[in-house]
Amino acid sequence: MKKTALHTALFAAVAMTAFAAQAGQYPDLPVGIKGGSGALIGDTVYVGLGSGGDKFFSLNLKEKDAQWQELPAFPGGPRNQPVAAGVDGKLYVFGGFQKTEVANNQIINDVHVYNPEDNSWSKVDTRSPRTAVGASSVTKDGKIYFVGGVNEEIWNGLFQALTAAGDDKAKQKDILDPYFNMRAQDFFFSSEIASYEPMKNSWRNEGYFPYQGRAGAALGLKGDKLLVVNGEIKAGLRTPTTELGTIGKNGISWKKLGDLPAPEGYKQQEGIAGAMGGYTNGNYIVTGGANFPGARANYAKGIMDAHRTGGLKKTYHSAVYALDGKKGTWKVVGNFPQNIGYGVAVSYNNKVVVIGGETDGGKALTAVRTMSYDGKKLVIE
Template sequence: MKKTALHSALFAAIAMTAFAAQASQYPDLPVGITSGAGALIGDTVYVGLGTGGDKFYSLNLKDKDAQWQEIAAFPGGPRNQPVAAAVDGKLYVFGGFTNTDVADNQLINDAYSYNPADNTWTKLETRSPRAATGATGVADKNKVYFVGGVNEEIWNGLFQDVKAAGEDEAKKKAVFDAYFNLRYQDFFFSSDIVSYEPATNTWRNEGHFPYSGRAGAAVELKDNKILVVNGELKAGLRTASTELGTIGKNGITWKKLGDLPAPKGAAQQDGIAGGMGGYTFGNYIVTGGTNFPGARANYEKGITDAHRTGGLKKTWHSEVYALDAKKGTWKIIGNLPQNLGHGVAVTYNNKVLLIGGQTEGNKPVASVTTMSYDGKRLVIE
């Protein structure tokens, strides 16, 4: 009798934390988009760039029969890993990598706004004081906050040196070896929290992020609190740490939260870059992303070229993590139906929408997946 009661209790607990997978309620993008950018304005989400070239698309989430619509092409040309955010009914796009006459994959620091009212783009008379590329942008009512970002001089110099090497493979190898053998501190990823206020066209230094610079972190802003989840410390090396910053009158105060737990069967959590998350029914959840399992262990042994040593394989993930806000700890609550990373995430009607991204082999995907979690049950559509 006791055994039966215990079995029933365990079954009920498992059932409450299980996830339900259903068909997606939103149409696929016209093309697969990874390493792009997007944001939500009212009931309409905007997504583009990356593998979408200079294209941007919009979808009215309120209309159950709506399809993606192509809007005016982005005037800055194709680019990867820009930052996008919405403020006061307009979409803002900053930076990104693009091919130039100088070299491929050059980081630029321009800025554009898009006005849905007349379907027009405007190049802004400003430039970011820190590299927006590789950063994550989050907006409140009147500002965009930037967390992390790669170093413009180091990144652009790398690909200029690669171009100068021409067809000499030995010279190219020497360039990349010197780059990958840098310590993570010597990548000089941005540790400044930078903000941009469109109304005044003003950039501000909002203070120092004391846990090392990041690229590709999952970041969310809610109730004057900035949540930072993992990210890349240097090429190929992620961190498992998470942090919470509170915006106050005297700047941002930070505290460290728990690390993400290791996936099933993994020796440790290597951290994720390109994770996607948001708030649902008051709960923050994050999923997906990529890493090189074993890179952290290599780096802790003093191997600075951590992900190439031993031929570590880039891995995409499907774990969904939920934050216990009171304890500052995380747990795995389920998995996506496929491994996914580097897409656009927005929150709408208590659901986190995962739009586009990439899966194994850097393959762009066009699907739109939604997640919701009420603290007991994860539902994926």
Template sequence: MKTVTLLAALLITTAAAQTQTYPDLPTGIKNGVGGLIGNTIYAGLGTAGQKFYALNLSDAAKGWTEVAAFPSAARDQASAAVVNGKLYVFGGLGKPTPEATTSVFNQVHAYDPASNTWQELKTRAPMEIGGGTAVAQGDRILLFGGVNRNIFNGYFSDIAAAGTDKAASDAVALAYFSGRPQDYFFGKEVQSYTPATNTWQSLGTAPFTGRAGAAISLQGDVLTVVSGEIKPGLRTAQAGRATVKDGGVTWSEVPNLPSGANGAVQEGVAGAYTGSSMGAVLVAGGANFPGSTAKFNSGVQYAHQGLTKTWQSDIYALRDGKWSVVGQLPQAQASGISIQRGDEVILVGGEVQGGDASPKVMSITLKGDTVEIKD
């Protein structure tokens, strides 16, 4: 009887493995970057260190393979986008050398899958891009948001100087986290980078508070910016939309992100997955500090002090100018990689409750008033 039971369980497990659409990553990746080139997904950095992996969706059963490693220091929260068959990686946060203090990078690297090689380009991003987002528009890349390099580098330096002295590090944190949102100078500039000419342009400034970790989706000429962090520890439910044409942007309003499925106050999220499906903008997951909005509205600037970071699972859709909750992720998660593939948004890795890096890969596709999830 035990043999039959074990055999049945083995058959069920084998069948599940055979029907898995997207194989797991070789290692959990959070705060990494990636992109789709042809029919192959590339993903790396973050908790993968300098490693990069590739998944050929035409033969996904073969799983992920390791490709050329990133040639510079490992980093978190970089930005990336694909133009003309190459993956461009911008900035991020990390240590230039193992002995150095963490800092914000502004270099640009390009990966060419044809030669399986990386190149550091002879350019620098004009504005900060650590914790920002990038998306391709034709032969150029749009970048939005991110932390202020000077302020963050100062914080990292002061924390390093405090060392193991808890009173000193607490004093640094209190001084740093007690500023107003505008005092952090988070990015609100839409930058444009054109690889073919190695040139940058300023396309304009958003009419709302700068942010990091926002969800960004581009549909043709329409750029939608949703939520994100407006200062360390404090998110916003605000969304905005811009028409991006030629050398400028024209902004318009869209509704704020609504309450989640549980009806709780919408704190906004940072690190959410985003893309588009069937003409709708999808925003999934993300993380926040429940209670921080109420504290901030009562006048407390260090709004997330004493609160618990919480990961979310709600999936929202913006259609015809209205938001709705259209589903739930299998688990609450954030800070993964979003890959747009037709009407499908592929979610690669991420951070789950408690901060662990996930190796899971799945996709979400809008089907009527709900989403279809494939893993």
């Protein structure tokens, strides 16, 4: 009976997904962009960096037959996993990983702003009190809220040590083994919610996130409700939990929601990092992301090096999850056309626009697709 019920449920989820005849209603990116960032300002979405090098592109989502336009080169140079946000008609870009004279993959703590009015970039005289790298952001009332983020000292120190080790495999092992064998809390991912208000060029501590610090979580914002979906809690290990914060005058109050359910073919939900989500017809949906199946089971057994033990493989996913806002629970409502993670998603015109990303093997994607969900049917174009 259990097998029959499971098959019935999975069939129903797949049946609720409808695909348009065309790949999508918007043109593909000029280049594949994974590990980059982007934001929506009015009707225009901006996407760039990551595998796009120092390039940024814009697309007017309202204009019929619009094509991607290339912006002036980003002045901070190529970088991966920056955080981008739109405020007061301008695009702000925070930090990222970058190759420097010191070492590869160094966290850069800087801020740049793009002004569409004069098509120019400038550097902002500020820096984040908590690294924005690995963080996720939402914008409300002229402020950018940051959730999570990796620890700059631990991360930069790791790659500086690896650079000093050169090609010596024994030295590399002596550096990497202690790193991957740390407990989740010993990675010191940020559990403080920071905010930045461009008009005042000021940072604020908006309170403590009372759950595990994380990187690469998916976020959603509706009114004063801030939704946090999964994310990485240490290298190679994710969490399946979701949380909801209420933004108030005196900070943010939090409560736990249900975990994401396991996708088809898996015994448990590993949790996903690099997923893409947003609101459509009042419903929050999220898709994609990557994890290492088996890592949670290893960690529960006390194996700190959870994803390397047993040679676990980084796996990308396609399940689309929808939140029941009243119950605080999730269900699978269909599947994205391909496994995907680490792209850009924005909510626009009652649809979630998914831009670029990467798929199996780390291949960078150019496709732009939309997802809409009315509480019953998922439509992907």
